[in-house]
Amino acid sequence: MSAQPLKGYRILDLSRILAGPWCSQQLADLGAEVIKIERPSEGDDTRRWGPPWLPESKEAAYYLAANRGKQSVTIDMAQAQGQALIHELVKHCDVVLENFKVGGLKKYHLDYESLKAIKNDIIYCSITGFGQDGPYAHRAGYDFMIQGLGGLMSLTGLPDSELGGGPVKVGVAITDIFTGMYAANAIMAALLQKSRTGEGAYIDLALLDVQVGVLANQALNYLTSNQVPQRLGNAHPNIVPYQAFPTSDGFIILAVGNDAQFKRFCEVAKCDNWIDDPRFKTNALRVENRQILVELIKREMVKQSTDTWLAELEVVGVPCGPINTLDRVFADPQVQHRHLKITLPHPVDGQVDLVSNPIRFNHEALNATLPPPLLGQHTSHVLQGVLGLSDIELAELKEAKIIA
Numbered sequence: 001m002s003a004q005p006l007k008g009y010r011i012l013d014l015s016r017i018l019a020g021p022w023c024s025q026q027l028a029d030l031g032a033e034v035i036k037i038e039r040p041s042e043g044d045d046t047r048r049w050g051p052p053w054l055p056e057s058k059e060a061a062y063y064l065a066a067n068r069g070k071q072s073v074t075i076d077m078a079q080a081q082g083q084a085l086i087h088e089l090v091k092h093c094d095v096v097l098e099n100f101k102v103g104g105l106k107k108y109h110l111d112y113e114s115l116k117a118i119k120n121d122i123i124y125c126s127i128t129g130f131g132q133d134g135p136y137a138h139r140a141g142y143d144f145m146i147q148g149l150g151g152l153m154s155l156t157g158l159p160d161s162e163l164g165g166g167p168v169k170v171g172v173a174i175t176d177i178f179t180g181m182y183a184a185n186a187i188m189a190a191l192l193q194k195s196r197t198g199e200g201a202y203i204d205l206a207l208l209d210v211q212v213g214v215l216a217n218q219a220l221n222y223l224t225s226n227q228v229p230q231r232l233g234n235a236h237p238n239i240v241p242y243q244a245f246p247t248s249d250g251f252i253i254l255a256v257g258n259d260a261q262f263k264r265f266c267e268v269a270k271c272d273n274w275i276d277d278p279r280f281k282t283n284a285l286r287v288e289n290r291q292i293l294v295e296l297i298k299r300e301m302v303k304q305s306t307d308t309w310l311a312e313l314e315v316v317g318v319p320c321g322p323i324n325t326l327d328r329v330f331a332d333p334q335v336q337h338r339h340l341k342i343t344l345p346h347p348v349d350g351q352v353d354l355v356s357n358p359i360r361f362n363h364e365a366l367n368a369t370l371p372p373p374l375l376g377q378h379t380s381h382v383l384q385g386v387l388g389l390s391d392i393e394l395a396e397l398k399e400a401k402i403i404a
Contacts, residue, residue, distance in 0.1 A: 003031075003361040003362045003364045003366060004030070004031025004366075005030050005031055005361065006027060006030040006031040006032040006188075006191075007031040007032070008031075009027075009031075009032045009033070009094045009095070009191060010032065010033045010034075010035065010092060010093045010094055010095075011024055011027050011028075011032050011033065011034045011035065011093065011094065011095045011096075011097060011187075012035050012037065012086070012089055012090060012093040012095065012096045012097070013034050013035060013036045013037065013070065013097045014037050014077075014086075014096065014097060014098040014099075014100070014105070014110065015097050015098055015099040015127065016038070016044040016045055016046070016099070017044070017045060017046055017099070017176070018046070018066055018143070018173055018176040018177070018180070019099055019127050019143075019175075019176040019177075019179040019180045019183070019207065020097055020098065020099040020127050020180065020183070021036075021044070021046075021066040021067055021180070022066050022176065022177055022179075022180025022181070023097060023125070023127070023179075023180040023181070023183035023184045023187070024036070024070060024097055025066050025067060025068050025069060025070070025180075025368075026180065026181065026184040026357070027095075027184055027187065027188075028068060028069025028070055028368040028370075029068070029069060029357040029359070029366045029367055029368050030188075030359075030366055031366075031368075032095075033071070034069060034070040034071065035070070035071050035073055035089065035093070035378075035382055035386075036067065036070040036071060036072050036073065036373065037073055037074075037075055037077070037086065037089075038072055038073070038074050038075075038375060038376065039074065039076065039077075040074040040075070040076050040376070040401065040403065040404035041074075041375075041404060043072070043074070043375040043376075044063060044067070046060060046062045046063040046066070047059060047060055047063045047375065048060060049062040049063065050062065054346070054348070054349045054352060055349060056348045056349045056350075057346070057347075057348040057349050057374060059349075059372065059374070063372060064352060064354065064372045065354075065355070066180075067372035067373065068344070068354055068367070068368050068370065068371065068372055069367075069368020069369070069370045070368075070370065070372070070373055071370070071373060071377070071378035071381070071382055072373035072374065072375055072376055072377050072378055072379070073376065073378055073379045073382045073383070073403075074375060074376035074379050074403055074404040075379075075402065075403055076401065076402050076403070077108045077110060078108065079400075079401075079402055081397070081400065081402045082402050082403075083108050083109050083110065085383070085387075085397075085402065085403070086110060087109070087115075087118050088387050089382075089386060089387065090115050090118050090119050090122060091118060091119055092386050092387075093119075093122070094122075094123060094191065094194075095122070095123045095124075095125065095187055095190075095191070096115055096122060096123070096124045096125070097125045097127075097183070097187070098110070098124075098125070098126055098127070099126070099127040099128065100126075100128075101128065101138070101140060102128055102131075102132055102137045102138060112124040112126070112202050116200065119200075120200065121194060121198060121199060121200040122200045123187060123190040123191065123194065123200050123201050123203070124200070124201070124202050124203065125183050125186065125187055125190075125203040125205065126202070126203065126204055126205065127179060127180075127183055127205045127206075127207075128141060128204075128205075128206055128207070129141010129142070129145075129146065129206065129207050129208065130206050130207070130208050131204055131205075131206035131208070131209060132204045136208070141206070141207045141208065143173035143174070143175045143176045143207065144169055144173075146175045146207045146208055146211050147169045147170065147174070147175055147211065148167070148169075149208060149211075150175065150207075150208050150211030150212050150215070151211070151212065151215055151218075151219075152169075152170065152174075152175070152211060152215070153167035153168065153169055154167060154228075154229075154230075154231065155215075155218055155229055155231060155232075156168045156169065156170060156231065157231045157233070158231060158233045159230060159231050159232065159233065160231075162233070165231070167231070175207050175210060175211045175214075176207070178210050178211075178214050179205055179206075179207050179210040182205060182210055182213075183203070183205050186203045186205065187203065190203060217237070217238060218237065221237055221238070234253075235290070235294070238287065239255075239256070239257060239283060239287070240256075240283065240286040240287050240290050240293060240294070241254050241256050241262075241265075241286070241293065241294065241297055242254070242255050242256060242257070243294070244323060245297060245298060245301040246298065246301060246302055247301050247302060247304060247305055247306045247308075247309055248302055248303065248304055248305050248306075249305045249306055250305075250306045250322070250323075251306065251322075251323050252301065252306045252309050252310065252320055252321070252322060252323075253320060253321045253322070253323060254297070254301075254313075254318075254319075254320050255319040255320065255321075256318065256319070257319060258283070259281070259282060259283060261317070261318050261319065262274075262275075262280070262283075262286070263275050264316040264317065264318050265313065265318045267316070268312050268313055268316060268318065269297075269300045269301075270300075271296070271300060274293075274296070279292060279293070280293055306322055310322065338356075339356055339365060340355060340356045340358070341353055341354075341355065341356065342354050342355070342356045342365075342367055344369065344370070344371040345371065346371045347371075347374060347377070348374065352371050352372070354367075354371075354372075376403075376404050379403050379404070380394055383397075383403070
């Protein structure tokens with residue numbers, strides 16, 4: 001990879017599970033050197049969050065999803081010698097990333113104030129469930145819980161009045177992922193600021209803050225109208241028709257974004273009378289008369305197959321698409337053309353399939369070339385290469401069970 005915009009920066013990653021590792025994987029893909037500190041013999045919890053696993057190394061797919069491009073170093077931070085090792089590493093790093101509970105690292109002398117005393121210009125990013133202050137600051141935060149508390153699940157799922165109605169979480173840990181991306185963005189902003197001022201920064205990111213922040217138009221729907229948005233299944237609160245519809249052999253997503261597209265849809269559906277119907281002439285009217293129009297569309301959509309609708313609507317530029325299972329996603333010609341599945345060599349399993357970073361930078365995908373590391377795979381390499389420890393010193397640390 002020739003495009004490495006963060007090459008030369010070193011990240012000390014004390015995080016685990018998903019939000020923090022997603023952030024550091026993004027930074028690794030952008031070219032930063034990431035040193036992942038893990039507990040000896042245990043490591044990141046997600047290494048055991050399976051099945052499925054890689055067949056030989058038994059690394060869980062969950063762990064593989066968020067740890068490309070990193071070097072794993074096992075250090076026992078509960079021991080003073082382990083803390084001293086991490087302190088020495090901090091002197092050689094630009095960023096420290098952690099996602100412990102508020103105050104959880106203070107007893108190990110790895111909190112911001114302790115590390116700032118060691119390296120005054122350190123950038124320290126802390127990810128928690130609820131932030132460093134406030135009535136919930138002491139609580140642990142998990143994606144599923146935050147999706148509920150932060151309002152997302154009140155917007156996701158069928159209405160209570162429909163069969164199968166009720167709140168539903170998103171199928172991936174979307175709050176963790178968004179938090180990881182916000183963290184990476186904030187760290188890059190801090191690096192840019194540091195290049196101008198020479199000063200470090202303390203970044204406080206909370207899952208709840210992020211979840212509220214990404215409510216987007218639904219938050220503004222409430223703040224603008226003081227009306228609480230309700231669950232609409234696959235429908236859109238502000239645009240109609242914009243949802244999934246059954247066809248004769250499956251489902252299709254119809255995403256009509258303006259009046260011109262609605263007119264073309266009506267022509268393809270051979271329902272020209274809808275075009276000038278006073279209930280449907282504008283999007284605002286279609287939203288007002290949502291239930292009537294949706295039922296009319298359902299009656300027409302089931303008359304033809306998904307592929308037939310896709311072919312006819314794409315010709316006239318009406319946005320639409322299938323609902324693919326993941327086998328169909330990775331078999332899709334556009335997904336394959338964009339090389340969204342990548343394969344990296346693996347020290348035990350031979351190779352591992354991963355999902356590409358979606359960023360294209362100067363026409364290149366930004367993907368770190370290191371596979372997700374085995375537990376402690378780079379301990380000796382990093383401690384010798386960065387800190388200059390000798391073989392004898394490493395052996396003593398292993399004997400004392402400070403490293404593994």
